[in-house]
Amino acid sequence: MIQRGQIPADVVFSMASPMDEKGFFSLSLGPDYTMAAVAKARAVLLEVNPNVPFTHGNCHVHISQVSALVESNDPVMEVGLPKIGPVQEAIGKYVADMIDDGSTLQIGYGGIPDPVVMQLSDKHDLGIHTEMIGDGILTLIESGAITNRKKKPARQNGGHVCAGFEKAVPVHGAQSNDRNAPDRFHQRPLPGRTKRQTDVDQCHLAN
Structure with a gap:
């Protein structure tokens, strides 16, 4: 809607990584609609x-595009883990048993997706194509469960928002983590071309 001019964008304020040697800043952990x-x-x-961290993908702004900047050394905001009880653990195990080796995952956030991720460390060659990349996905990368070897068309972790604890933040600067805007990640043809795309999310009851 921003691209089509339906929502105006006059002035943009954003957090960014330090500039690289080519004059680019990275909007890093949450370029989403920015x-x-x-x-x-x-x-x-x-x-x-x-x-x-300086992340990769469609999230770079050149110094020539910047009107002004301010320096900060504040810690990056952390997002805590949701509360997980025995019911959530049971649901997580049930769902995890239905996920095959080689699947490409879209993982949501909350009391159901997180227990599912906790049960996936013994899986093999999982891929990631998701909105939010957090601590649970980091754990699977560290365990070797996520390799993206069988993910097509792109053999790298993909997402457009990072949220989690401090230990997760530096990982998202790696070349294997692609940060792109939602209009790319939510295009219907892209997940449709991804083999074994599996979505794990939760819904909320509203009065």
């Missing part, structure tokens, strides 16, 4: 923070 706004805005203001 890149579309950057393309439309008359002014782009960046808060540059060395605690923000």
Whole structure:
């Protein structure tokens, strides 16, 4: 909607990593809709923070696009883990048993997706194509369960928001982690071309 001009974007404020040798900042952990706004805005203001990792994908802003910047050394905000009880653990095991080796996962956040992720460390050659990359996915990368070897068309971790504890943040600067805007990740043809795409999420009851 921002790209089509249905939602105006006049001035963009965003957190960013320090500039690289080519003059690019990375919007890093949450470029989501910000890149579309950057393309439309008359002014782009960046808060540059060395605690923000330089991530890869469509999340880079060149110094020539920046109107002003301010330096910061504040810690990156952390998102705590949801409360997981015996019911959530039982559901997590039931769902995890239905996920095959070689599946590409879209993992949500909450009391159901997290217990599922906890049960997947003995799986093999999982891939990631998801909105949010958090601590649970980091655990699977460290255990070797996520390799992206059987993921097609792109053999790398893909997402557009990172959230978690401090230990998760540096990992998202790796070349194997691709950070892109939602309009790319939610295109219907892309998940449709991904073999064994498996979505794990939860729904909430609203009064």
